[in-house]
Amino acid sequence: MDLSLLTPVSEHEWHILPTGQMRVPGIVYASEDLVRDMDHKVYEQITNVATLPGIVQASYAMPDAHWGYGFPIGGVAAFDADRGGVVSAGGVGFDISCGVRALYTGLQRKDIEPVKQELADILYRNVPAGVGSTGRLHLDTKGMHAMLSGGAQWAVKQGYGRPEDLNRIEEHGCMQGALPDCVSDQAKKRQQDEMGTLGSGNHYLEIQEVVETYHVPLPQQLGIQHGDILVSIHCGSRGLGHQIGTEFLKKMVMAACHYGISLPDRELACAPIDSPLGQEYLGAMRAAINCALANRQIVTHLVRQAFADILPHADLSLMYDVSHNTCKVEEHWIENQSRRLFVHRKGATRAFGPGHPDIPPDLQTIGQPVLIGGTMGTFSYLLVGTAESMKMAYGSACHGAGRSMSRHQATRRWKGGAVIEELAREGILIRSPSRRGVAEEAPGAYKDVTAVVDAAEAAQLARKVVKMRPLICIKG
Amino acid sequence: MGMTEKPISMDAGEPSPRWEHFPHDADMGIRGIGHSKAEAFEQAALAMTAVTLDPDKIHPHLKRSFSCEAPDDELLLVDWLNALVCEMDTHKMAFSRFHVLLNNHHMEASAWGEPVDRGRHEPAAEVKGATYTELSVHQIPNGFWVAQCVVDV
Numbered sequence: 236m237d238l239s240l241l242t243p244v245s246e247h248e249w250h251i252l253p254t255g256q257m258r259v260p261g262i263v264y265a266s267e268d269l270v271r272d273m274d275h276k277v278y279e280q281i282t283n284v285a286t287l288p289g290i291v292q293a294s295y296a297m298p299d300a301h302w303g304y305g306f307p308i309g310g311v312a313a314f315d316a317d318r319g320g321v322v323s324a325g326g327v328g329f330d331i332s333c334g335v336r337a338l339y340t341g342l343q344r345k346d347i348e349p350v351k352q353e354l355a356d357i358l359y360r361n362v363p364a365g366v367g368s369t370g371r372l373h374l375d376t377k378g379m380h381a382m383l384s385g386g387a388q389w390a391v392k393q394g395y396g397r398p399e400d401l402n403r404i405e406e407h408g409c410m411q412g413a414l415p416d417c418v419s420d421q422a423k424k425r426q427q428d429e430m431g432t433l434g435s436g437n438h439y440l441e442i443q444e445v446v447e448t449y450h451v452p453l454p455q456q457l458g459i460q461h462g463d464i465l466v467s468i469h470c471g472s473r474g475l476g477h478q479i480g481t482e483f484l485k486k487m488v489m490a491a492c493h494y495g496i497s498l499p500d501r502e503l504a505c506a507p508i509d510s511p512l513g514q515e516y517l518g519a520m521r522a523a524i525n526c527a528l529a530n531r532q533i534v535t536h537l538v539r540q541a542f543a544d545i546l547p548h549a550d551l552s553l554m555y556d557v558s559h560n561t562c563k564v565e566e567h568w569i570e571n572q573s574r575r576l577f578v579h580r581k582g583a584t585r586a587f588g589p590g591h592p593d594i595p596p597d598l599q600t601i602g603q604p605v606l607i608g609g610t611m612g613t614f615s616y617l618l619v620g621t622a623e624s625m626k627m628a629y630g631s632a633c634h635g636a637g638r639s640m641s642r643h644q645a646t647r648r649w650k651g652g653a654v655i656e657e658l659a660r661e662g663i664l665i666r667s668p669s670r671r672g673v674a675e676e677a678p679g680a681y682k683d684v685t686a687v688v689d690a691a692e693a694a695q696l697a698r699k700v701v702k703m704r705p706l707i708c709i710k711g
Numbered sequence: 712m713g714m715t716e717k718p719i720s721m722d723a724g725e726p727s728p729r730w731e732h733f734p735h736d737a738d739m740g741i742r743g744i745g746h747s748k749a750e751a752f753e754q755a756a757l758a759m760t761a762v763t764l765d766p767d768k769i770h771p772h773l774k775r776s777f778s779c780e781a782p783d784d785e786l787l788l789v790d791w792l793n794a795l796v797c798e799m800d801t802h803k804m805a806f807s808r809f810h811v812l813l814n815n816h817h818m819e820a821s822a823w824g825e826p827v828d829r830g831r832h833e834p835a836a837e838v839k840g841a842t843y844t845e846l847s848v849h850q851i852p853n854g855f856w857v858a859q860c861v862v863d864v
Contacts (some may be wrong), residue, residue, distance in 0.1 A: 272737065301737045304863070305844050329839040329863045366763055366834035367803045367827035386768040425801045436836035438862050474800045475862075485786070488843070501843040521801045641734035642762075642864065643835070672835035711836075 236271040238534065243267075245617075247298075247694035254498070255292060257285040257294075258638060267370040269686060276302040276626030283499040288507070289320025291569060291576055294627040297583050298690035299682070301637035304328065306503030308582035311439065311631045315565070315576055316508040321496065321561050322516055323505035324487050326463040326579035330479035331520055332527035333438075333471030335606040335634075336404075336556035337617065338535065338547045340542070341462040342390040344444050345548075347706060351664060354442065354545050355707045359666035361434040361541040361682045362440055362534055364711035366669075370431035372533065374518040379423050382430070383415035386525030387556075390532035395431075397552075402537070402595050404528060404556040405585065413525050414518025419473065421481055422519075425474030426526065431533035435711030436668075437635075437676060439608070440471045443615060443703035452627075453619065453700045457554070457602050463704055466551060467615060468534050469608050471560070472527035479523050483516045493542050497506070509578055517562070526560060555604035557584050586632035586697045595694045605697045607688055608635045611708040612658050612678030616688045618697035632697040636684035646671055646681040654678075676710060728855075730758035733845075735861045740755075740845055742859035748784065748848065751858035752791055753809040756822070759792055759841070760806060764827075764834045769807035771823030779818045784848040787816050788858050792841035795822060800837065803827045826863055839863040 238298055241263065251261030252637040256558040263270055275693055277300050284306055285294035291313045300309035305325030324348035347354065363370055374382060384388050387408030401408040406422030433440060445463045448454040459465075472479075487504035490512055496505060506512040537555065544548045562579045569576075587594055587603040594603045609615040614661075624630050640648075651670025654677050658665055667673050690695050724786040727792060728750050737764045743754025760766045763791035777794045791811070806824030827834060844861040851857055 295810060304844055304861075308737065365829065366837045367829050367832075370802070412843055421801075434837065435834075477800070478797060481796075481840040484843070485790070488786070489782070501846070504843075602814065638737050641736070642739055643732055668829050669833050669835045670831060676834055 236270055237292055238267070238273055239459050240273060240278055241270065244614055246687040247690055251282060251453055253285065257282055259285050259293045260302055261296065262293045263296040263300065263427055264696055265300070266686070266690045266693065269298050269690055272303045273300055276359070276691040277307045282465055284310060286499055287314070287321055287323065287503065287505060288496065289318045289448065289606055291315050291449060292345050292577060295631070297312045297631065297633040298694065299633040301689045303506070303581060305500055306579065307629065308637065309463060309633055310581045310627045311579065313576040313578040313585050313629055314508065314594070315574060320508050321505035322508050322513045322562055323485040323503060323579060324480055325502045325504050326581050327480070327520055327562050328581055329477045330471040331476035331479060331523035331560055332558040333560050334527060334531065335467060335469045335529050336535065337554040337606050338456065338466040338551045339456065339463060340464045340466060342546065342549050343462045344464065347442065347464055350545050355664040355666050357541045358440060358538065358707065358709050360539045362709060364668065364709055365435050365672070366688040367430050368670060369428040370533070372430045374427045377439060380415045381548040382529050383418060383522035383525050384413055384687050385409055386528040387532040388517065390529040395536040400532065400553045401639035403553045405558055408528055409523040410518065413521035415522050416480060416513045417518035418522050418572065422478035422482070425478050429473040430530060431537060431599040432473060433470045433709065433711050434473055435672060436491045438711055439459055439611065440534070440709040441467045441705045442707040443699045443705050446704045447702040449699040450699065453601065453698070455567045457604070467606065467608065468531055468538070468612050472523040472535065473530060474524040475526045479519045483519065486512060498537055502600070520562060520702045524558065527558065528556070542683055549635055555606065557604070557606050559584055565614070565629065580631055582634050583631045583633045585630060586624050587630040588622035605632050607633060607684065609679040610681045611676060611705060611710060612661070612663060613684060614686070615703045617700045617703070618688065618691065619700055620697055621695055623695040624697060627696060632682045633687050636682040636687045638680055639682045640680050642675040646674045649674045649679070663705050672710060673691050683700040716834060721808050727781055729756050732758060732761070735845065738861055738864045739784045740859065740861045742857060743849040744855050744857050745851055747853065748856045748858070749811040749813045749847070751856040752788060752811045755788065755858040756792065756806070756809045758814060759795065762838055762862060762864060763836065764805060764832045766807040768832050769805045771808040772825050773823065777820040777822065782817050783847050787818055788848055788854060789841045789843060789846065790862060791820065792860070792862070796838050798841055836864045839846065
């Protein structure tokens, strides 16, 4: 990105002054190096989002912002329904409520090493991953409706997980306002055999070791110490979410003229929040959030079963589950007034600060955990939201580093088998049905997540708690 | 046919229809080139298949039929590709042969393929959907048609 297009406000805050059709400024939170590295398309997308009706304060971009569809990935924007605000299917994306959850294990590396191969193998057998995989659960019409209404709460009632898991999931595991009837039959058919599956691409299941801690006593307050083993699960709403995204993008594009909305980019397809189409999308999108929460809950159950077979003394309790790719109704203070806003986070993570009522009671003094995933060969991070973040981008942070090269370039540079062997030499076991998929996801194909996380902390969006290194990675 | 990440040459066309991939950050650009719009749509479908697995490894045993309608060629292309994505995901299918018939902005199509065999096909990342990014259906100076867009992976 051409830095002359932005006005630096501080080392990690850059403004794009409103021009043309922009209703609000753009604000980028990133280091100079990260901003310079961003594609010019990110600038275009930030400024396009700023033109949408009812947008409040600014069109935001996180330190990992990169070229997306309509919104940049790493884009955050909020809209006021009382001022003609819109909801955008493009501002949520295809993989609705893709997210990450982390589990404690009560184990240390010395417990894992003697059984690492067996653990990798059983996780790979237990958790379906990759194209063509299906889950063990087949949902009929009634089951589908219940799942879309109940999310992780439904999953727990079905025996997948523990009631206390729900305390550590956004929305307590169930997104209110879901309308399963707004989800098409096609979307439901796509999902009926996919519950409890990881998917493919950059989704993963990882066993990680905590290798660095920050801001003592934060890690201890979260019950983590150096050397602890954690489990991380990254997946979303699978075929159902993808189908909802596809269908509503088209409906919103076709309806834009009718609503008098001029779309600078078709991918910004949106509808007034209070319109029938806006309400229909919100109902379907919330159902997809429940699908993602239920999916991660079932995967958690499968992981617990695997551990029980190999390491029966492990206790996999849920630390937290965060979602990216959502639009949520939240109260935020804007110019000394509480306003009800529809906050879109596209490839961005909610990061509420200490004291926020939506954070679990036992985490109130700490802030909401924020999970930032790395690649199969690099670090992941746990952070917590800050009070400052609430004033900056509605309590939001980044979700991971973007790619530094295309999938095709990655397959030209690396062979999947060689990547697997190299990582094994470093003590990281990979299990995947696709060597080409592994090559596409090679660590070198991604930007430096540490730089992104450091920038998020420097910008005060979130604070680092621990750094984790993968030991086992299951990829689709 | 083959994969390339170069922008399509506007001046000198290959004599035969083909498909291509072009780069897009996190995802993949797909492009079909043909003598006709319909052939470009067929090649675009092949390009999309190739995002996930090698089309040459797919045995085109089973036939599926599709029907789409949209206000313009570009939205029709996206509808066609998304109809394929939905069928592939719902029934775990992979397709390697396509026949498209276009009548204004209405399309009837057939696709031939087989169920995904994870051992033989070794599929990589699945396509979540066709997007409106870099979306274009147009004719180039040598008379060939191009149909392209980015697919979310």
